[in-house]
Amino acid sequence: MILTDTMHEPAAIRQPADRNGQAVIHLESVHKTYYLGEVQVHALRGISLEIHEGEMVAVMGASGSGKSTLMNIVGCLDRPTKGSYQLAGVDVSNMTKVELARIRNSRIGFVFQQFNLLSRTSALENVELPTIYAGLPPEERHQRARRALEQVGLADRAHHHPSQLSGGQQQRVAIARALVNQPSILLADEPTGNLDSRTSVEVMDIFQRLNEEHGITVVLVTHEHDIASYAKRNLEFRDGKLRRDVLVRDRMMARDILPTMKSVGEEDEEEQARER
Numbered sequence: 540m541i542l543t544d545t546m547h548e549p550a551a552i553r554q555p556a557d558r559n560g561q562a563v564i565h566l567e568s569v570h571k572t573y574y575l576g577e578v579q580v581h582a583l584r585g586i587s588l589e590i591h592e593g594e595m596v597a598v599m600g601a602s603g604s605g606k607s608t609l610m611n612i613v614g615c616l617d618r619p620t621k622g623s624y625q626l627a628g629v630d631v632s633n634m635t636k637v638e639l640a641r642i643r644n645s646r647i648g649f650v651f652q653q654f655n656l657l658s659r660t661s662a663l664e665n666v667e668l669p670t671i672y673a674g675l676p677p678e679e680r681h682q683r684a685r686r687a688l689e690q691v692g693l694a695d696r697a698h699h700h701p702s703q704l705s706g707g708q709q710q711r712v713a714i715a716r717a718l719v720n721q722p723s724i725l726l727a728d729e730p731t732g733n734l735d736s737r738t739s740v741e742v743m744d745i746f747q748r749l750n751e752e753h754g755i756t757v758v759l760v761t762h763e764h765d766i767a768s769y770a771k772r773n774l775e776f777r778d779g780k781l782r783r784d785v786l787v788r789d790r791m792m793a794r795d796i797l798p799t800m801k802s803v804g805e806e807d808e809e810e811q812a813r814e815r
């Protein structure tokens with residue numbers, strides 16, 4: 540059949556180029572206002588945004604521009620004051636806290652700047668924790684936690700406590716913990732904020748592999764432009780509004796960059812050699 544009457548084309552055809560399949564995250568005019576006694580803080584002022592399955596998005600913007608507020612809403616840790624949020628086609632804007640927790644646990648993995656690991660607990664047990672909340676049987680819990688640690692290259696550190704791991708290793712444990720319930724979305728709020736440059740690129744390597752090989756949708760907040768260039772798309776927030784939304788040209792691939800970077804040990808040696 541030839542469609543001659545374009546006025547009656549289904550709406551989907553007129554939408555901008557389908558980036559990569561389905562919209563998993565769809566915000567429509569989202570506002571978030573915090574009330575502190577008499578004072579109102581407008582953290583988000585009307586955000587409309589679609590993120591599709593398989594995208595890798597970096598969120599940038601000055602301190603206080605609303606990035607973490609956005610991540611908390613996208614991650615079902617908080618609800619919009621106004622506007623709607625559909626997660627994988629389901630409107631979650633008015634769900635109860637219990638319903639939100641259930642969705643969060645099954646669909647979303649979180650990674651934070653401070654790692655947030657339990658200090659008296661081994662890497663393996665830290666990774667296993669979300670599977671306990673999910674109510675999985677012990678055998679499957681151990682198996683999944685081991686597999687998640689393998690995915691981030693830390694199988695040999697399973698019994699180390701956080702204090703016995705480097706910052707980068709701790710962040711990889713935190714990523715494994717985020718992966719253990721097999722989420723379709725990974726959210727990371729300044730995941731490289733506490734890491735040196737090489738370790739940061741190692742973390743971006745893990746994110747890129749999870750995105751490319753496992754199709755996990757990744758959304759991360761960063762202050763650094765070079766970290767943002769490992770993503771496929773960059774958003775910029777200013778004063779609670781989305782000011783810029785661009786596809787990354789000349790995207791960097793961590794697996795190409797890593798061999799060109801020196802490890803911290805090598806840098807130290809060079810510095811010592813210069814001093815001699």
Ligand SMILES: Nc1ncnc2c1ncn2[C@@H]1O[C@H](COP(=O)(O)OP(=O)(O)OP(=O)(O)O)[C@@H](O)[C@H]1O
Pocket residue numbers: 573574575580581582600601602603604605606607608609
């Ligand atoms: N729980 C809260 N109660 C009241 N105000 C808040 C709360 N959380 C955030 N805000 C305010 O909302 C605004 C946006 O904060 P948000 O944490 O989203 O910024 P951000 O972009 O993540 O900043 P940073 O880069 O410093 O992490 C800020 O003005 C902040 O002070």
Ligand SMILES: [Mg+2]
Pocket residue numbers: 606607608728
């Ligand atoms: Mg923040």
